[in-house]
Amino acid sequence: MKSLRTLATATLFSLTALPVLAGTMTLYKDPNCGCCAAHAEYLRENGYEVEIVETYDLATVNAEAGIPLGQQGCHTALIDGYAVSGHVPADILSRFLTEKPEAIGLSLPGMPMGAPGMGDDPEAELDVVMIDAEGMPRPYPAE
Numbered sequence: 001m002k003s004l005r006t007l008a009t010a011t012l013f014s015l016t017a018l019p020v021l022a023g024t025m026t027l028y029k030d031p032n033c034g035c036c037a038a039h040a041e042y043l044r045e046n047g048y049e050v051e052i053v054e055t056y057d058l059a060t061v062n063a064e065a066g067i068p069l070g071q072q073g074c075h076t077a078l079i080d081g082y083a084v085s086g087h088v089p090a091d092i093l094s095r096f097l098t099e100k101p102e103a104i105g106l107s108l109p110g111m112p113m114g115a116p117g118m119g120d121d122p123e124a125e126l127d128v129v130m131i132d133a134e135g136m137p138r139p140y141p142a143e
Contacts, residue, residue, distance in 0.1 A: 023097060024049040025079035028061045036075040039087050039117030043077075046090035050077070066104040071129060071137050074111050082106070083131070087115035092128050095141065104131040106140060 025043070029036035031054040040050045055061060062072045065083035073086015080097055083105035096106055107129050108115060114124025130140035 023047075023079050024051070025077040025084070026051045026053055027075055027077040028053050028055050028058060029075035030054070030056065030058060033074055035087070035111065035117045037117075039075065039115075042116040042120070043090060043093075046094075048079075048090070048093075066135060067107060067131060068135050068137070071107045071109050071131060073108050086110070087112065087117050087126075088128055089116055089126065092140065096130070101130065102133045104133065104135060106130055107137070 025048055027036070027040050027043075027050050029040075029052060037052070040052055043050050058072070058074075058076060061076050062083075062085065065076055065078065065085075067076060067083055067085045071085065073088075075086065077084045080100075082097070082103070084093060084107070085105070086108035088106050088108045093106065096103075108126055109129070111118055112124065112126055113119050114121030115126055128140050129137040132138055
């Protein structure tokens with residue numbers, strides 16, 4: 001009996017020691033953009049499964065996803081019913097997906113230096129916004 005309990009405990013420990021997959025996303029990017037590929041790799045390193053779809057029409061992807069003009073990053077990912085535009089850090093994305101707010105998604109507009117995939121500077125100040133259900137940008141996390 002003791003060996004069965006030990007085996008069960010060891011099995012449970014080994015299962016809980018495995019990394020938990022954070023989520024699966026489809027990331028739309030321009031075929032010529034290397035920083036988008038670097039961001040996808042960063043997300044993979046942080047537990048996300050990332051499928052890359054190359055497109056020359058990110059404007060349509062963003063419009064269909066509900067990302068307003070002026071809030072678009074250089075790529076857009078779809079995950080769990082949300083849109084994520086740009087180089088949003090994994091910890092902020094994970095928090096957002098855990099909270100599951102009523103929103104379209106997140107954005108880190110443009111291509112800010114220091115963001116994951118754009119130099120990876122942990123000291124960089126990144127202005128991530130949540131696109132609320134009405135399509136309005138709000139600072140995220142809320143200040």
